[in-house]
Amino acid sequence: MSLNAVELMGDVSPAPRKNILDVQGLKTYYKTRLKENVYAVDGVSFALEEGKTLGIAGESGCGKSTLALSLMGFYFPPLNFGSGSININGIDIMKLNKEQLRKQILGKEIAYIPQAAMNALNPTLKIIRFIEDMMKEHRPDLTKKQVWDIAAERFKTLNLSPDVLQSYPNELSGGMKQRTVIAISTILNPKILVADEPTSALDVTSQKTVIKLLKELLDKKFIKSLVFITHELPLLYHVTDDIMVMYAGEIVERGSAHQMIFDSLHPYTKKLMGSIIVPEEGMKENRLTAIPGTPPNLKNVPSGCRFADRCSYAQEECKQGDIPNRYVGDRVYRCIFDPDTLKEWYKNEER
Amino acid sequence: MKNADVLLSGTNVVKEFGYGKKKMTAVNNVNFAFHEGEIISIVGESGSGKTTLAKILMGLLKETSGDIQYKGMPRQFRSHKDRKKYWKDIQAIFQDPFSSFNLFHKVDKLLLDCIELQGLKLTKEEQFIKMKEACAFVNLKFEELFNKYPFELSGGQMQRLMIARIFMLHPKILIADEPTSMIDACSRSTILDMLLKLRNENNMTIIFITHDVGLAYYISDTLCIMEKGKIVESGPAEEIIINPKHRYTQQLISDVPKIHEEWNLA
Numbered sequence: 263m264s265l266n267a268v269e270l271m272g273d274v275s276p277a278p279r280k281n282i283l284d285v286q287g288l289k290t291y292y293k294t295r296l297k298e299n300v301y302a303v304d305g306v307s308f309a310l311e312e313g314k315t316l317g318i319a320g321e322s323g324c325g326k327s328t329l330a331l332s333l334m335g336f337y338f339p340p341l342n343f344g345s346g347s348i349n350i351n352g353i354d355i356m357k358l359n360k361e362q363l364r365k366q367i368l369g370k371e372i373a374y375i376p377q378a379a380m381n382a383l384n385p386t387l388k389i390i391r392f393i394e395d396m397m398k399e400h401r402p403d404l405t406k407k408q409v410w411d412i413a414a415e416r417f418k419t420l421n422l423s424p425d426v427l428q429s430y431p432n433e434l435s436g437g438m439k440q441r442t443v444i445a446i447s448t449i450l451n452p453k454i455l456v457a458d459e460p461t462s463a464l465d466v467t468s469q470k471t472v473i474k475l476l477k478e479l480l481d482k483k484f485i486k487s488l489v490f491i492t493h494e495l496p497l498l499y500h501v502t503d504d505i506m507v508m509y510a511g512e513i514v515e516r517g518s519a520h521q522m523i524f525d526s527l528h529p530y531t532k533k534l535m536g537s538i539i540v541p542e543e544g545m546k547e548n549r550l551t552a553i554p555g556t557p558p559n560l561k562n563v564p565s566g567c568r569f570a571d572r573c574s575y576a577q578e579e580c581k582q583g584d585i586p587n588r589y590v591g592d593r594v595y596r597c598i599f600d601p602d603t604l605k606e607w608y609k610n611e612e613r
Numbered sequence: 614m615k616n617a618d619v620l621l622s623g624t625n626v627v628k629e630f631g632y633g634k635k636k637m638t639a640v641n642n643v644n645f646a647f648h649e650g651e652i653i654s655i656v657g658e659s660g661s662g663k664t665t666l667a668k669i670l671m672g673l674l675k676e677t678s679g680d681i682q683y684k685g686m687p688r689q690f691r692s693h694k695d696r697k698k699y700w701k702d703i704q705a706i707f708q709d710p711f712s713s714f715n716l717f718h719k720v721d722k723l724l725l726d727c728i729e730l731q732g733l734k735l736t737k738e739e740q741f742i743k744m745k746e747a748c749a750f751v752n753l754k755f756e757e758l759f760n761k762y763p764f765e766l767s768g769g770q771m772q773r774l775m776i777a778r779i780f781m782l783h784p785k786i787l788i789a790d791e792p793t794s795m796i797d798a799c800s801r802s803t804i805l806d807m808l809l810k811l812r813n814e815n816n817m818t819i820i821f822i823t824h825d826v827g828l829a830y831y832i833s834d835t836l837c838i839m840e841k842g843k844i845v846e847s848g849p850a851e852e853i854i855i856n857p858k859h860r861y862t863q864q865l866i867s868d869v870p871k872i873h874e875e876w877n878l879a
């Protein structure tokens with residue numbers, strides 16, 4: 263094993279081009295009832311260039327939703343900001359107060375669709391009311407009629423019937439409800455859309471309609487960048503430029519979607535890719551690779567590599583000290599082993 | 614599956630809901646024959662009638678018309694006793710594993726119930742061994758779990774516990790209705806492999822219900838594609854995936870993103 267000094271540049275990302283989102287050293291935590299701090303986002307750094315799309319994957323509980331929520335700069339109990347910085351389109355949002363955040367950032371610079379948002383719509387309100395409420399905040403100058411026209415126009419452009427505006431949430435099918443939520447959230451043309459598991463509760467047929475809508479928003483430039491959270495890797499493969507994998511509150515690897523799926527470096531990514539199930543000839547013979555054990559409890563994370571306990575390649579030195587990031591071209595991963603060593607192991611395993 | 618005996622079959626099974634103008638046919642003249650030790654997937658989008666058919670198979674809903682045969686005889690529920698007897702042979706797991714448990718019972722109680730259900734009289738020692746064995750089957754450690762409440766477990770762990778129960782009850786037929794749709798891809802592969810193990814080791818017949826033709830292909834011998842209450846195509850999983858004949862099957866396959874093929878989003 264060689265620890266190449268050039269690869270170990272520490273925690274600085276390569277020189278930024280125009281980043282629409284730039285997160286450095288972000289730590290956020292939940293304060294539990296027992297007054298313990300659970301760091302669900304624990305030292306996360308990444309950037310997203312304008313016009314690019316990023317997928318976030320990882321096992322349940324690894325902190326994907328917490329990261330998404332943290333990006334909004336909107337902290338309310340039990341979630342707390344710890345340290346780090348969040349820059350959205352050049353604005354350091356942690357320097358803003360709640361009022362400024364709501365007026366200047368949310369919905370305009372960045373829009374966020376929480377996991378299960380579609381089932382949280384107030385069932386007693388017609389869809390148009392959600393849009394009116396949103397406009398009241400950002401465009402109080404508009405009349406109801408004008409809001410209606412804008413909404414109807416947008417829905418038409420996105421191949422959604424304007425009749426939906428007059429419906430109540432429960433009158434819509436799951437897929438339609440989710441598309442409606444997305445259309446509403448992006449009506450102010452936010453630069454970034456953060457969508458947390460927007461397709462996970464839907465059947466594959468409705469899933470596809472939601473993916474199409476996201477693509478359309480990008481094509482029509484209603485949004486510039488997308489952060490898409492899901493544990494369905496084949497979806498990310500077709501939707502996002504890059505994929506980032508989280509494990510126990512940390513980012514363990516990031517690379518292009520193609521690299522991550524077909525040429526992953528981190529042993530955890532490699533295992534995740536082994537859980538992919540697709541209806542392709544020959545898939546049946548490829549037995550899946552289950553990952554033994556469960557992720558560590560975030561109240562009490564092990565030192566060294568957090569995945570070491572479940573990693574079949576782990577050695578004693580994996581369990582000590584800080585694991586540095588390694589940079590290989592545009593990719594970054596967090597493991598003490600160099601790419602050649604890892605690839606050699608993976609090759610032997612396939613035989 | 615040609616060499617195995619037919620275990621559960623149906624001819625012209627129909628289920629209608631409502632009356633007059635509001636009448637809708639959820640299951641429309643369906644025919645099937647499921648063999649011993651076979652894994653069958655019923656695949657279709659939401660509202661296609663999969664769950665209704667599953668409930669009929671379980672004996673929870675009565676078919677409007679048609680015949681169902683079990684072990685070569687007409688399946689008839691003349692009394693509650695008939696139904697109870699049938700339920701000894703058929704078990705189900707569902708999408709939300711937390712919905713089917715008493716959330717105030719600890720894990721060991723949930724497993725003890727299975728021993729009781731079977732009417733077994735065991736010593737404490739024997740019970741312990743049985744529960745430990747069931748947990749080991751699904752890669753859970755009984756020693757770490759027995760004293761926990763369901764809400765202290767993750768969705769994946771809970772679903773595995775459900776399978777541990779199935780392992781203890783060893784029914785002839787297991788109906789699994791979207792058992793992995795609420796858990797992440799990683800735990801999903803574990804669950805699917807455990808279902809395969811149940812079949813391989815206990816020759817269980819498994820009826821797997823899903824909207825995802827990819828999962829169906831991975832786990833099953835046979836696929837039944839269901840659209841608007843009808844089975845529009847059925848046959849060996851491999852054949853259907855490689856050469857789907859019905860337009861709806863083709864659509865379902867194209868709806869799932871693959872990794873060695875383009876995904877047509879037009």
Ligand SMILES: Nc1ncnc2c1ncn2[C@@H]1O[C@H](COP(=O)(O)OP(=O)(O)OP(=O)(O)O)[C@@H](O)[C@H]1O
Pocket residue numbers: 292293294300302320321322323324325326327328329340377493560797
């Ligand atoms: N309100 C809360 N209070 C305390 N801890 C929480 C809270 N919400 C989440 N957590 C913990 O934070 C960690 C990260 O959870 P998070 O919901 O961000 O994961 P996730 O990756 O989005 O998972 P999933 O795939 O299930 O959506 C978990 O350990 C979880 O138990």
Ligand SMILES: [Mg+2]
Pocket residue numbers: 326327328377458459
């Ligand atoms: Mg989440």
